[in-house]
Amino acid sequence: MPPVRFLLPALVAVTWTAAAAAQGAAGGMARIPAGSYVPLYVAAGTPEVRVAAFRLDRYAVTRGEYLAFVRSNPKWRRDSVKAVFAGEGYLADWPAALDAGTPTDRARPATGVSWFAARAYCASTGKRLPTTDEWEYAGRASEHSRDASHDPAFMSRLITLNTAGAAERALPRRGFRNAYGVHGMHGGPWEWTDDFNSVLVSADSREAGGTGRHTDFRAVCASAAIGASDPSNYAAFLRHAFRAALDARSTIGMLGFRCAASA
Amino acid sequence: MRSTDFTLRRSTFALAAAVAFLAGCEVADSDDAGALLAMRVPPAVTGEEVATITAPPNVPPPITRTNATKVVVNLDVIEQKMRLADGVDYTMWTFGGTTPGRFIRVREGDQVELHLKNAANSTMPHNIDLHAVTGPGGGAKATLTIPGAESVISFSAMNPGLYIYHCATSPVPMHIANGMYGLILVEPKGGLPKVDREYYVLQSEFYTKGEYGRPGLAQLDMERGVDENPTYIVFNGSVGALTGDGVLKANVGERVRLFIGNAGPNLTSSFHVIGEIFDNVYGEGGPTISEHNVQTTLIPAGGAAIVEFAVEQPGDYILVDHAIFRAFNKGAIGILTVAGTDNPMVLNSVKTGLAPTPK
Numbered sequence A: 001m002p003p004v005r006f007l008l009p010a011l012v013a014v015t016w017t018a019a020a021a022a023q024g025a026a027g028g029m030a031r032i033p034a035g036s037y038v039p040l041y042v043a044a045g046t047p048e049v050r051v052a053a054f055r056l057d058r059y060a061v062t063r064g065e066y067l068a069f070v071r072s073n074p075k076w077r078r079d080s081v082k083a084v085f086a087g088e089g090y091l092a093d094w095p096a097a098l099d100a101g102t103p104t105d106r107a108r109p110a111t112g113v114s115w116f117a118a119r120a121y122c123a124s125t126g127k128r129l130p131t132t133d134e135w136e137y138a139g140r141a142s143e144h145s146r147d148a149s150h151d152p153a154f155m156s157r158l159i160t161l162n163t164a165g166a167a168e169r170a171l172p173r174r175g176f177r178n179a180y181g182v183h184g185m186h187g188g189p190w191e192w193t194d195d196f197n198s199v200l201v202s203a204d205s206r207e208a209g210g211t212g213r214h215t216d217f218r219a220v221c222a223s224a225a226i227g228a229s230d231p232s233n234y235a236a237f238l239r240h241a242f243r244a245a246l247d248a249r250s251t252i253g254m255l256g257f258r259c260a261a262s263a
Numbered sequence B: 001m002r003s004t005d006f007t008l009r010r011s012t013f014a015l016a017a018a019v020a021f022l023a024g025c026e027v028a029d030s031d032d033a034g035a036l037l038a039m040r041v042p043p044a045v046t047g048e049e050v051a052t053i054t055a056p057p058n059v060p061p062p063i064t065r066t067n068a069t070k071v072v073v074n075l076d077v078i079e080q081k082m083r084l085a086d087g088v089d090y091t092m093w094t095f096g097g098t099t100p101g102r103f104i105r106v107r108e109g110d111q112v113e114l115h116l117k118n119a120a121n122s123t124m125p126h127n128i129d130l131h132a133v134t135g136p137g138g139g140a141k142a143t144l145t146i147p148g149a150e151s152v153i154s155f156s157a158m159n160p161g162l163y164i165y166h167c168a169t170s171p172v173p174m175h176i177a178n179g180m181y182g183l184i185l186v187e188p189k190g191g192l193p194k195v196d197r198e199y200y201v202l203q204s205e206f207y208t209k210g211e212y213g214r215p216g217l218a219q220l221d222m223e224r225g226v227d228e229n230p231t232y233i234v235f236n237g238s239v240g241a242l243t244g245d246g247v248l249k250a251n252v253g254e255r256v257r258l259f260i261g262n263a264g265p266n267l268t269s270s271f272h273v274i275g276e277i278f279d280n281v282y283g284e285g286g287p288t289i290s291e292h293n294v295q296t297t298l299i300p301a302g303g304a305a306i307v308e309f310a311v312e313q314p315g316d317y318i319l320v321d322h323a324i325f326r327a328f329n330k331g332a333i334g335i336l337t338v339a340g341t342d343n344p345m346v347l348n349s350v351k352t353g354l355a356p357t358p359k
Helices: A002-023 A061-073 A103-107 A117-126 A132-138 A152-162 A199-204 A234-244 B010-023 B172-177 B222-224 B325-328
Strands: A027-030 A035-037 A048-051 A054-055 A261-263 B048-050 B070-085 B090-093 B104-107 B111-116 B150-156 B162-165 B181-188 B198-207 B216-218 B232-235 B248-251 B255-264 B269-274 B279-283 B291-294 B296-299 B303-310 B313-323 B333-339
Touching: A027 A132, A048 A132, A054 A132, A061 A103, A061 A117, A132 A199, A132 A234, A152 A234, A152 B150, A152 B222, A234 B090, A234 B172, B070 B104, B070 B232, B111 B296, B162 B255, B162 B303, B181 B198, B198 B248, B216 B333, B255 B296, B291 B296, B296 B303, B313 B325
Parallel strands: B048 B070, B070 B111, B090 B216, B104 B181, B198 B255, B248 B333
Antiparallel strands: A027 A054, A035 A048, A054 A261, B070 B090, B111 B150, B162 B181, B198 B232, B255 B303, B269 B296, B269 B313, B279 B291, B279 B303, B313 B333
């Protein structure tokens, strides 16, 4: 079963890794035009957030790409990384410090990478991590619409994509290509954003008379629904809860990243 | 009252605190009957032990200790594909690898040290809100745990009774709908009366895309959840969990105690055992018997009850939610099989109304 199942991804991975090496960045970047969107937690008086034009990696960074980064930046090898920059799960699913596994494995999204490491990777390619607003703005797109956030069928599909098991979500190039040409924003591993831990805090002080009382419960309890712009957007709640639980050292098997750049 | 110092209900306390606040005075610390509102101080504990926690329908043995102690509870969060009905699987998020999760049994006054470990291959952060815990979030905030990590909280089991616990990570309805709940019993100081059998039964709902019984991997249907229209309503996590090889068992003459939880996430249960009358009901999961001779007891979503009865006649006794379409069409059925000698004075077939057997 596995040989058949993985044959195609493996072939894709091999050809595409070679192409990636030539290009320097696999798949390149998609241009995301400026616009605005309504975040899950809106600030009083400013329900829409303006997002400037930016570019976003078409694919999440793969293990193979991350391996190349580690080779040329030995301080990010798992056997030499400083503990303050990465938790125990850093690249823990690799067979060895400079072995990212089979061709299929190398085509999988790179996971078990801390925020520090993801930032360093992006910087090494002249890029940066997307902001949460940028990620959420681009993530509203379905295959055919740049904003499918009011399409119940699409939103329902996101829940299904995002609640698959870990093994399925770690498959190479899972998910769909959206209207911007960005692949796999939903259904693969969760992805780092540059300001993953600031959204909850900054959004909160504008509520509850500025006491910040709800902040602590944004990720937990039914009170997470308080102040949410769309209580039915469960996929967004999942992402917010995940980000809220992280710290910059977190290294989780179901957390990867892609890079962005200003337009 | 079984215990004078811990019979105070937090709701009344909150009310009193509010009244006291409005009146500009402090809450009196008094043992007067009218003042069930005193601030409680968790008692000192001696010793330490690791709790035995059990998968349903089993219940840990009664606590024989006469002192409060420190109890370590180790709970593992595991996400895995499990059977929901014949031919139907569902990716359950679990406390301990089963839905419902492990049954936790502690004693009133115990200091509980709860270790919540989220498996490394989990896709979500998880946490736990124990209704037995006094304090914001019931422990939820302090136990938010990313995959591969462990959180530890310590709490005083101040209020005796039977309580639901559940995951409370946003979006909460989804974590509950995916199977993250269980029961914790805080035994009153003197223990519960001795019985011959104790079982753990928990009712819950599943909301799936596709109709009841559609084969394959069922997916959460959030709209059905919002509409409070479950596809499945089950005891102990799947259709048929308490039938076939899973039936509960007892013998004629034995006393049976059921610890029943209702995790919802939406519906109230009209819990009934066909052919039995509950001799005792500990209403709302409280530590004292509130009612005798009950046919059907209400269990709210996020609530629990304890029922006790003696079994006098052999045969099958059917556990149902007596909102009966739920039992017939959605799965809310279990069986208690009683073995032993026929007791015709209790119930006897005198003349059958069926057609005579052809010769």
